[in-house]
Amino acid sequence: MAQEEYFEIVNDAGEVIGLAPRSKCHGDPALAHRSVHVFVKNRAGDLFLQKRSQTKDIQPGKWDTSVGGHLCPGETYEEAAWRELQEELGVKPQGADRPALIERHRYVWRSPVETEHVCTFEMIYEGPFRLQEEEIEEGRFWTAAEIQEAVGRGILTTNLEHELRLLGV
Numbered sequence: 001m002a003q004e005e006y007f008e009i010v011n012d013a014g015e016v017i018g019l020a021p022r023s024k025c026h027g028d029p030a031l032a033h034r035s036v037h038v039f040v041k042n043r044a045g046d047l048f049l050q051k052r053s054q055t056k057d058i059q060p061g062k063w064d065t066s067v068g069g070h071l072c073p074g075e076t077y078e079e080a081a082w083r084e085l086q087e088e089l090g091v092k093p094q095g096a097d098r099p100a101l102i103e104r105h106r107y108v109w110r111s112p113v114e115t116e117h118v119c120t121f122e123m124i125y126e127g128p129f130r131l132q133e134e135e136i137e138e139g140r141f142w143t144a145a146e147i148q149e150a151v152g153r154g155i156l157t158t159n160l161e162h163e164l165r166l167l168g169v
Helices: 077-089 144-150 158-167
Strands: 006-010 016-019 035-042 047-052 067-070 102-110 117-122 136-142
Touching: 006 035, 006 077, 016 047, 035 077, 047 077, 047 144, 067 077, 102 144, 117 158, 136 144
Parallel strands: 035 117
Antiparallel strands: 006 016, 035 047, 035 067, 047 136, 102 117
């Protein structure tokens, strides 16, 4: 049996004040924890989105940011972004052809089941991608028009729709 993940609990200022298991954090909005998102765009400006696996405990089967995940204890947002890029999409964090990772914004996301301190990055990358099958049902680049057509129809995660507003999409 796999050992449960632990997240660092943070206060309103984002300072680490403790640890709690994932199962407690995903059910108690008082246990604020950190997460990272990465928006991967191609040179044409299309946005790569992933369709969350039906087995996910939060918003299964919906289209979401290119990459997203929680920080491991002691990890920085940038370290988590590269780890998640490699785990979920197979994007290597080393080498001369490593794409630039640009921080876009930070915000606090509150929902009835959790509170996350989110740091969002963006990068230009055309692929190739190797999707993590247990996390992602499918992934593809979406045009701005396709994204606008999907907003408000229950196809995208609520968090993604919030971030799209922050990005002005």
